[in-house]
Amino acid sequence: MTERIRESLSATMDGEADELELERVLSKIGDDTELRRTWVRYHSIRSIASGQSVDEETFPDVSQRVREALAAEVRPAAAGSLQRVLKPLASFAVAASVAATVVIGGQQLAQINEGGEPREAVASAVVGVGSPVGLINSTGATPVRASYGNQAVPVLEPAARTAYRELARQRMHKYMQEHAEHAALNAPHGLIPFARVRQIEE
Amino acid sequence: MTGLICKGWTAVLFFCAVVAAVGSGQTMASECKMEGSDAMHWLAKMSRGSHRVDYHGVVTFQRGDDMQVMQISHAITNGSSTEQMTQLTGQGAQIVRQNHPLECVHPGHHLLRADGETSAGGCGITDHYRLQVDAGERIAGRKAMRIRVDPLDMYRYGYIMDLDKETGLLLKVQTIGRGNKVLERFQFASLSLGTNSKAAANPELVHKATHPVVTESSAVAVPASRWAIQWLPGGFTATDSQQGAHSRRTYTDGLAVFSVFLERLPKKIKAGEGVARHGGTTSYTRGMRLKGKPVLVTVIGEVPLNTARMVADSLSWTY
Numbered sequence: 001m002t003e004r005i006r007e008s009l010s011a012t013m014d015g016e017a018d019e020l021e022l023e024r025v026l027s028k029i030g031d032d033t034e035l036r037r038t039w040v041r042y043h044s045i046r047s048i049a050s051g052q053s054v055d056e057e058t059f060p061d062v063s064q065r066v067r068e069a070l071a072a073e074v075r076p077a078a079a080g081s082l083q084r085v086l087k088p089l090a091s092f093a094v095a096a097s098v099a100a101t102v103v104i105g106g107q108q109l110a111q112i113n114e115g116g117e118p119r120e121a122v123a124s125a126v127v128g129v130g131s132p133v134g135l136i137n138s139t140g141a142t143p144v145r146a147s148y149g150n151q152a153v154p155v156l157e158p159a160a161r162t163a164y165r166e167l168a169r170q171r172m173h174k175y176m177q178e179h180a181e182h183a184a185l186n187a188p189h190g191l192i193p194f195a196r197v198r199q200i201e202e
Numbered sequence: 203m204t205g206l207i208c209k210g211w212t213a214v215l216f217f218c219a220v221v222a223a224v225g226s227g228q229t230m231a232s233e234c235k236m237e238g239s240d241a242m243h244w245l246a247k248m249s250r251g252s253h254r255v256d257y258h259g260v261v262t263f264q265r266g267d268d269m270q271v272m273q274i275s276h277a278i279t280n281g282s283s284t285e286q287m288t289q290l291t292g293q294g295a296q297i298v299r300q301n302h303p304l305e306c307v308h309p310g311h312h313l314l315r316a317d318g319e320t321s322a323g324g325c326g327i328t329d330h331y332r333l334q335v336d337a338g339e340r341i342a343g344r345k346a347m348r349i350r351v352d353p354l355d356m357y358r359y360g361y362i363m364d365l366d367k368e369t370g371l372l373l374k375v376q377t378i379g380r381g382n383k384v385l386e387r388f389q390f391a392s393l394s395l396g397t398n399s400k401a402a403a404n405p406e407l408v409h410k411a412t413h414p415v416v417t418e419s420s421a422v423a424v425p426a427s428r429w430a431i432q433w434l435p436g437g438f439t440a441t442d443s444q445q446g447a448h449s450r451r452t453y454t455d456g457l458a459v460f461s462v463f464l465e466r467l468p469k470k471i472k473a474g475e476g477v478a479r480h481g482g483t484t485s486y487t488r489g490m491r492l493k494g495k496p497v498l499v500t501v502i503g504e505v506p507l508n509t510a511r512m513v514a515d516s517l518s519w520t521y
Contacts, residue, residue, distance in 0.1 A: 164476025172485030182452040186310025191287040200295035
């Protein structure tokens with residue numbers, strides 16, 4: 001691992017990475033074990049320093065946490081500080097396994113229901129497409145598809161996850177104005193969509 | 203496919219691709235629900251009112267703790283409108299759209315104005331939202347009607363809209379997410395009908411709002427014909443004809459709008475996904491390989507995360 005990638009990793013963690021640095025981390029993280037280890041080390045140090053157990057996620061990337069939790073259980077109690085960070089994840093694993101069951105159930109449901117759902121027919125009529133891979137029906141409302149199923153939903157290591165979150169934030173700023181130009185013509189409140197743009201550019 | 207040429211818009215001729223739906227001649231008016239027809243009438247009045255009334259005022263836009271204040275004006279001369287928004291807080295930018303012909307009606311407004319059945323054979327907005335008219339409160343000194351707009355599926359947000367009783371102008375709109383959470387709120391603080399005699403506050407920067415189809419994305423351009431969205435939530439339609447090389451597509455159901463951006467990457471990227479949110483806006487970015495080529499897909503819009511993810515997931519090369 002070069003000094004350069006180490007710096008990129010550190011910048012990514014602090015939310016200060018520029019586009020090049022993010023890409024560097026994302027293209028290397030897949031096959032660089034040392035990079036991943038460094039990430040875990042940085043992460044636990046920072047978590048302890050800031051007094052938080054795990055960073056709050058709105059994003060449902062459960063499987064990686066489950067794996068981390070299981071790994072923490074098996075590992076001998078050498079790294080006491082690291083364990084303290086990972087401990088809350090163990091209870092998370094139980095909830096996650098329940099969630100996994102629900103997802104499998106949804107997939108079976110989707111196969112049974114294939115083609116027989118009236119609202120899906122409306123949605124598919126737009127472009128005419130294949131079958132869903134998952135259904136979520138948490139509110140009793142019309143079931144919605146959770147994934148279209150062209151691509152496997154990726155499981156990310158924490159480093160890549162943070163890098164991607166940062167990438168999504170940067171893309172939001174980069175594309176918001178162009179999105180607003182079209183929203184302003186097609187949404188009911190006129191030029192107001194431009195108020196969502198952080199920095200208007202000429 | 204019907205098209206309408208919006209002439210005289212600045213110096214350039216724009217092809218205003220209006221109504222992407224195919225006029226199939228199906229008549230389904232009798233099957234459209236009657237319960238939302240009163241509300242639908244108000245939405246149509248709102249859409250027309252927002253284009254055909256002269257007004258100016260001050261509006262606020264709130265997302266969480268963040269509040270912006272803006273001056274807004276809209277005036278009609280010789281069959282075309284000129285609108286202006288000047289930020290009184292923050293950056294102090296001014297957005298101007300001049301000489302936009304009144305007959306240039308974009309797909310989002312077409313959906314709002316479709317009373318009863320649409321040319322595509324559906325019932326428009328009422329296929330995807332439950333509409334309900336209530337008595338409204340007073341907003342910016344004007345009497346208002348309230349329309350509750352609840353989504354019928356989980357692919358879109360809900361809205362509470364307050365419209366001016368007299369003109370149909372949208373006085374206030376709250377975007378409602380899961381658990382009745384208000385994601386963002388836009389509202390007039392003061393409103394005057396008629397043209398504005400006062401000049402707007404000194405802007406720091408003036409931006410002329412663009413008009414399709416000429417915008418160029420800053421991303422590496424990917425010809426539009428080479429990629430397609432295989433899945434859209436029901437009721438969403440393309441906002442422009444998307445001819446030529448384009449790396450962006452925008453879709454609307456009349457109330458919500460989202461855009462899809464595709465970037466070809468020069469080298470492989472670790473596959474993954476990330477999300478950023480602000481108020482009612484979701485930005486979902488997905489790195490993946492499409493037929494062996496690394497790409498970055500970003501869906502930005504006022505839709506729930508699941509919708510953005512499904513759309514990104516359905517992207518494919520078409521050649």
